Amino acid sequence: MSLLEIEKLCLSIHGKTILDRIDLSLNQGEVRALVGESGSGKSMTALAVMQLLPYGAMTTGNIRFDGRDLLHASEDEMCALRGDDIGMVFQEPMTALNPVKTIGEQVAEGIRLHAKVGRAVAEERARHILDRVGLPESRFPLTRYPHQLSGGQRQRVVIAMATALKPRLLIADEPTTALDVVLQAQILDLLRDLVHESRMGLLLISHDLAVVADMADQITILRAGTVVEDGETVRVLSEQLHPYTRQLALASTHVPEIRKPPASTIASANCEKPLLSVTNVVREYPGARIGLFGRAPSTRAVNGVSFSMHERQSIALVGRSGCGKSTLARMILALDKPTSGTIEFEGVNLVGKSEQELRPLRRHMQVVFQDPYGSFDPRQTVARVVAEPLHLLDEKLTVQERRDRVAEALSEVGLSGADLDKYPHEFSGGQRQRISIARALITRPKLIVADEPVSALDVSIRAQILDLLAFLNNRQGVAFLFITHDLSVARAITDRILVMHEGRIVETGDTSSVLDQPTSDEAKDLVHASPSLHRALKRRMQEQG
Amino acid sequence: MMPFLLKRIGTGAITLLLASIVVFAMLDVVPGDPARMMLGMNATEDAVQALREQMGLNQPLIMRYMSWLGGFLVGDLGRSYTYSVPVSQLVAERAVVSLPLALLALFLSTAIAIPVGLYSASHRGKAADTIAMGASQLGVAIPNFWFALLLVYVFAIALRLLPAGGFPGWTAGTWPALKALFLPAIALALPQAAILARVTRSALLDVLGEDFVRTARAKGLSRNTVLWRHALRNALIPVFTILGLQFSFLLAGTIIIENVFYLPGLGRLIFQAITQRDLIVVESVVMLLVATVIVVNLLVDLSYAAIDPRLRGT
Numbered sequence: 001m002s003l004l005e006i007e008k009l010c011l012s013i014h015g016k017t018i019l020d021r022i023d024l025s026l027n028q029g030e031v032r033a034l035v036g037e038s039g040s041g042k043s044m045t046a047l048a049v050m051q052l053l054p055y056g057a058m059t060t061g062n063i064r065f066d067g068r069d070l071l072h073a074s075e076d077e078m079c080a081l082r083g084d085d086i087g088m089v090f091q092e093p094m095t096a097l098n099p100v101k102t103i104g105e106q107v108a109e110g111i112r113l114h115a116k117v118g119r120a121v122a123e124e125r126a127r128h129i130l131d132r133v134g135l136p137e138s139r140f141p142l143t144r145y146p147h148q149l150s151g152g153q154r155q156r157v158v159i160a161m162a163t164a165l166k167p168r169l170l171i172a173d174e175p176t177t178a179l180d181v182v183l184q185a186q187i188l189d190l191l192r193d194l195v196h197e198s199r200m201g202l203l204l205i206s207h208d209l210a211v212v213a214d215m216a217d218q219i220t221i222l223r224a225g226t227v228v229e230d231g232e233t234v235r236v237l238s239e240q241l242h243p244y245t246r247q248l249a250l251a252s253t254h255v256p257e258i259r260k261p262p263a264s265t266i267a268s269a270n271c272e273k274p275l276l277s278v279t280n281v282v283r284e285y286p287g288a289r290i291g292l293f294g295r296a297p298s299t300r301a302v303n304g305v306s307f308s309m310h311e312r313q314s315i316a317l318v319g320r321s322g323c324g325k326s327t328l329a330r331m332i333l334a335l336d337k338p339t340s341g342t343i344e345f346e347g348v349n350l351v352g353k354s355e356q357e358l359r360p361l362r363r364h365m366q367v368v369f370q371d372p373y374g375s376f377d378p379r380q381t382v383a384r385v386v387a388e389p390l391h392l393l394d395e396k397l398t399v400q401e402r403r404d405r406v407a408e409a410l411s412e413v414g415l416s417g418a419d420l421d422k423y424p425h426e427f428s429g430g431q432r433q434r435i436s437i438a439r440a441l442i443t444r445p446k447l448i449v450a451d452e453p454v455s456a457l458d459v460s461i462r463a464q465i466l467d468l469l470a471f472l473n474n475r476q477g478v479a480f481l482f483i484t485h486d487l488s489v490a491r492a493i494t495d496r497i498l499v500m501h502e503g504r505i506v507e508t509g510d511t512s513s514v515l516d517q518p519t520s521d522e523a524k525d526l527v528h529a530s531p532s533l534h535r536a537l538k539r540r541m542q543e544q545g
Numbered sequence: 546m547m548p549f550l551l552k553r554i555g556t557g558a559i560t561l562l563l564a565s566i567v568v569f570a571m572l573d574v575v576p577g578d579p580a581r582m583m584l585g586m587n588a589t590e591d592a593v594q595a596l597r598e599q600m601g602l603n604q605p606l607i608m609r610y611m612s613w614l615g616g617f618l619v620g621d622l623g624r625s626y627t628y629s630v631p632v633s634q635l636v637a638e639r640a641v642v643s644l645p646l647a648l649l650a651l652f653l654s655t656a657i658a659i660p661v662g663l664y665s666a667s668h669r670g671k672a673a674d675t676i677a678m679g680a681s682q683l684g685v686a687i688p689n690f691w692f693a694l695l696l697v698y699v700f701a702i703a704l705r706l707l708p709a710g711g712f713p714g715w716t717a718g719t720w721p722a723l724k725a726l727f728l729p730a731i732a733l734a735l736p737q738a739a740i741l742a743r744v745t746r747s748a749l750l751d752v753l754g755e756d757f758v759r760t761a762r763a764k765g766l767s768r769n770t771v772l773w774r775h776a777l778r779n780a781l782i783p784v785f786t787i788l789g790l791q792f793s794f795l796l797a798g799t800i801i802i803e804n805v806f807y808l809p810g811l812g813r814l815i816f817q818a819i820t821q822r823d824l825i826v827v828e829s830v831v832m833l834l835v836a837t838v839i840v841v842n843l844l845v846d847l848s849y850a851a852i853d854p855r856l857r858g859t
Contacts, residue, residue: 052762075767083765090763095756100778100853109774110764145854161764 087162104142256470430461662745684739
């Protein structure tokens with residue numbers, strides 16, 4: 001008998017169908033991946049197993065855990081199962097922990113509740129499990145609060161909480177999506193070990209086929225609340241029999257076809273003055289206050305960085321989270337001031353310029369952020385959102401001229417002029433990212449800094465946005481600086497790459513040559529840790545013979 | 546923590562100084578001569594002048610301010626014009642009525658509001674929640690003096706359970722004194738409790754939507770356990786903020802309520818002192834109230850750090 005058996009699960013929330021006859025089973029010691037794009041019902045399936053569905057949810061069908069009917073279990077029975085036999089790890093480690101309780105309290109709480117042991121015993125066991133997930137007490141005492149830990153460390157605490165009582169089923173909902181690739185590899189290793197150690201069943205929810213190919217024995221692919229395909233992971237992902245499976249696989253390894261014009265034109269461009277040149281830039285942050293007059297030593301987020309980029313070039317700035325890449329980007333955009341060093345844009349040093357003096361320069365450099373929705377005012381129409389940077393122009397535009405420019409920018413990113421008077425919430429995630437690209441394009445900039453422009457998007461939309469960015473770079477000649485921790489993005493759309501580590505640039509070169517043959521240890525770590533669908537499938541096929 | 550505390554004490558002292566200037570200057574502008582007030586309308590101009598001389602009212606404003614401030618620093622608040630006793634003695638006599646009244650009202654409003662907020666939040670959308678929030682809407686809308694009259698009518702006149710007004714003094718025993726303060730405290734507390742209950746409820750509902758609440762539920766904690774152990778403490782910051790702001794309204798409210806219930810407290814003292822141009826008393830009481838508000842706000846800020854480790858600056 002399977003550990004978890006889901007049969008014909010239907011779910012509707014306030015009458016809206018979310019899941020339609022889902023079948024899924026998971027055995028002890030097995031990893032089953034639940035894959036799909038956002039809105040496909042992956043998380044809702046998990047929450048249905050936990051019986052933690054939002055208000056207004058109606059379910060029919062069967063969910064059996066070890067033969068017990070979960071859909072008809074009482075709340076008390078579910079409380080006894082949750083955290084004891086069934087553990088769950090959530091996507092967002094930054095908010096998954098209570099900020100006002102220590103990690104020791106939070107890990108011990110579940111142990112005290114289920115194992116019915118006293119505080120001291122529970123804390124001892126909490127200490128043990130935290131040590132097991134790589135947070136030894138010598139460096140991470142139980143009295144730490146969540147805000148004193150990094151994202152990866154917090155995710156370990158969440159995993160410790162979920163696995164403290166050796167659950168027979170662990171549900172992990174996008175456990176590594178918010179983490180950088182090196183941390184992701186570590187967390188996945190940890191989960192794999194826990195499965196082997198105690199023959200735990202793992203339901204791994206992910207949108208990343210490369211991660212899934214590496215981890216899962218079985219795979220279930222969901223689309224719009226129904227199961228599209230399911231079976232053995234290696235077989236399903238290598239044969240790609242179902243068109244949707246093939247579409248997902250293609251999209252996740254997508255490389256835009258639009259390439260640069262012949263190399264000669266690039267070469268001549270290289271002789272010109274660089275568009276942007278960054279020289280010995282340092283950004284120091286003062287240390288925390290200690291006692292009355294003392295201060296901890298200051299930290300250097302960016303430590304002596306120099307590089308230059310030319311018009312029409314596309315450069316990737318890659319590195320682990322916290323390596324200083326976003327701080328560097330902020331200084332290039334003149335949103336932050338370097339402690340020392342110079343940043344020249346079109347031959348003009350940005351450092352020490354007043355906002356008035358920066359204005360004519362800002363027109364030529366724009367930015368695209370990771371989360372398109374978070375960077376819009378929800379009460380402004382698309383026309384206003386996109387027209388925003390127009391105030392940087394010297395000429396005053398009439399209302400009609402503004403609308404024309406906005407419509408033009410929208411059509412360039414594949415949206416229509418009819419979208420002008422809609423509000424941001426009326427668009428899908430991919431369309432919103434197109435709107436934010438349109439906003440960046442409207443002043444005809446020479447440089448666009450894009451901070452993780454596709455990491456919040458589903459694979460198929462991600463592929464479309466990559467195509468759009470490649471088009472803008474190669475045909476329209478906009479130079480791009482991509483900040484990313486995703487090496488496949490770097491490979492898909494950039495010519496050069498800068499690898500950053502602890503505030504310094506440790507390796508530079510042509511994107512493909514650096515990614516194929518990294519020389520520095522930091523670049524090797526990144527390349528080694530980034531998941532790749534082809535590599536994972538090849539490895540597993542070899543293992544299986 | 547220490548630099549923070551020193552800084553706050555410093556800004557508190559500056560606020561007090563500025564308040565003293567404003568209070569002193571404003572009362573000087575107000576029409577009405579304390580000396581004439583004391584001697585009555587029929588007094589001769591010479592007598593009034595002599596008294597003014599004696600009271601130091603002929604000195605320039607700045608000199609009077611400096612000597613008043615200097616007295617303040619050594620604990621000499623001066624003598625009341627009308628009562629002819631030291632202001633400090635007068636204030637102390639009245640504070641033993643007003644301070645317990647304010648504290649009792651604060652205690653009652655919190656003791657009513659937080660359970661109601663918790664209950665409403667955990668029964669969101671149900672009948673109990675709707676009733677509680679409807680009642681709180683009413684509580685916000687009703688002025689406290691009108692409510693005070695209603696209380697007097699029901700509990701003092703109709704039911705004869707509690708005294709309708711007056712204060713027997715603490716020498717008459719703790720219980721009779723508390724009984725005399727009970728109705729005024731309720732009249733002060735209920736409108737405050739209504740606001741506080743709404744704030745508590747909405748703060749709790751915000752917290753209940755957070756990711757860590759779901760994590761706690763995934764650990765096997767029941768809804769109520771999560772509400773008490775995880776949500777409540779996170780919701781306390783907005784609650785304490787409102788509590789701190791309300792305290793000054795509570796103090797202002799005592800002026801009206803003490804008059805309605807005929808209580809010999811600071812509120813009545815300041816009210817009478819204003820009508821009689823007993824400026825030195827008004828100044829001292831206002832300064833006392835300003836100092837209390839500053840201290841309460843400091844306590845609220847310190848409570849933030851106690852609630853949330855992220856604000857401890859370590």
